[in-house]
Amino acid sequence: MNADQNLPEPTGSMPAESDSAESGSAEFATPAEAPQAGQTPPSSICILRLSALGDVTHGVALVNRLQKAWPDTQLTWIIGAFEHKLVHDMPSVEFITFNKKSGWRGLLQLHKQLRGRKFDALLHIQVSLRANIISTLVRSPLRIGYDTARSRDLHGLFVNRRIPAQSGQHVVDAFQSFADSLGAAPAELDWSVPIPESDLDWAREQLGGRPSFLISPCSSHALRNWNAEGYAGIANHVADKYGMQVVLCGGPSELERTMGDAILDKCTTRPVDLIGRDTIKRMLALLSQSAALVSPDSGPAHMATCTRTPVIGLHAASNPKRSGPYLSRQWCVDAYNEACQKFLNRTAEQVSWGTKVEKPGAMDLVSLEAVIDRIDALAHAHGWPGGENQ
Incomplete structure (x- = not known):
């Protein structure tokens, strides 16, 4: 995995799935432009990061930045059932949990929960075959994923925009690159999560x-x-x-x-x-x-x-x-x-x-x-x- 590889430009659209409200399957359209300063922010963002606990902690800083940039944007996070225990009480975030032990039954339940919904953007922050399969249940015209150097398990087939390749980047900074790609304003990193x-x-x-x-x-x-x-x-x-x-x-x-x-x-x-x-x-x-x-x-x-x-x-x-x-x-x-x-x-x-x-x-x-x-x-x-x- 060489993070110095040049990032290819988005290659346009992938074959689109059905756009009917009952479909619930992924929509691989030509990516929309990220909001710029003064433009209307996205109304909804879906974050896909199931695990592990440390990476979900990194996701907290991403969510807090997005909320600070766009307080009226609805954030939905597809997350592992165990990892959900860390963040379940974060304010103004919808969590959809997935238990990896549930197999195809869990995927069917996710399909039912996501059917008929569409998001302005999907942040596909996990390179695993399981996460790639789950991403097909999320309908969004803008699907942001990792650069080619950090991709595996055919990750690139499930996204239509990539974060920039960067050598020697910490995982926290890689997560923040997803907010950058959406056009979110820079902010001091904030890992605040409620403690009862x-x-x-x-x-x-x-x-x-x-x-x-x-x-x-x-x-x-x-x-x-x-x-x-x-x-x-x-x-x-x-x-x-x-x-x-x-x-x-x-x-x-x-x-x-x-x-x-x-x-x-x-x-x-x-x-x-x-x-x-x-x-x-x-x-x-x-x-x-x-x-x-x-x-x-x-x-x-x-x-x-x-x-x-x-x-x-x-x-x-x-x-x-x-x-x-x-x-x-x-x-x-x-x-x-x-x-x-x-x-x-x-x-x-x-x-x-x-x-x-x-x-x-x-x-x-x-x-x-x-x-x-x-x-x-x-x-x-x-x-x-x-x-x-x-």
Whole structure:
């Protein structure tokens, strides 16, 4: 995937589907021009991004920008059922959920929900075969998708305008390119998402008013995960040097429980164990009440952006310049180039943008010393007690 490839101009119209109100199928027409300053804004926009949790977090900033630019435009977001839990209470957004486990039955339900509807624009922000199939249920004359370098699974057949190709672009900025293509006014990035007061109360009760440091040790991709010894070393360092309460958090999966138990077994301090007890909204609440988070490339690492909580991201399997926590890239431990050299025999500059190094042993290239260095630098920058002399 070479992001330096030249972007081809739109090739005109694709064969149009039936325009009857009962069709519910995609309409591949010649793309309309994006609204310009002073022109009438779109009356309706459909966003198609099903998953994953981190990418949906990036979508929050896109939605907030569109709402700020065009407050009267109806926004509809087709989203995964699990990911919907993060954003379901965002104001003035219609959500249509899809459970990927539902298969063809779920597609039929989507067809019924979208039948007879037409949108001014579709933002097709997911390059997967499933998303491409779902996009055919959305009728819109303007269908914006990715440039050829970032397309796969025949993505280009389902769009009629592409965002510009750009080398070395973070995923957040790629999402913002969809708003640019529509002509939305530039705005400061805003990841605001509601946190219910009941979840904030729960987080305050768990933390007990003590300065807290979160460890979310697991990604849904096992080969992006670090090791229990390293996390235990972090917990001991933060508790001993900064006097902070260390909190383990995560979902109820067997992988997360096993990792949590291994960390607890190796700690000399005693972290608060909330693994399996936090929901998505509770995780947001914990983040909002904590000093920092350590995590691999995972949903919680990006959710922390919503609460402006600093993240020490652990990266070797993925490139933090592309998918690191957007507001905390300076705090990331970056062993990605080393992983590329060891497992792919190429440098990070030589591999295609977005290449993953999800290989056994890749995350072991992240050293405890490097993580502690980033924690101490963060402590100094944020004035934590004990961090003055870093």
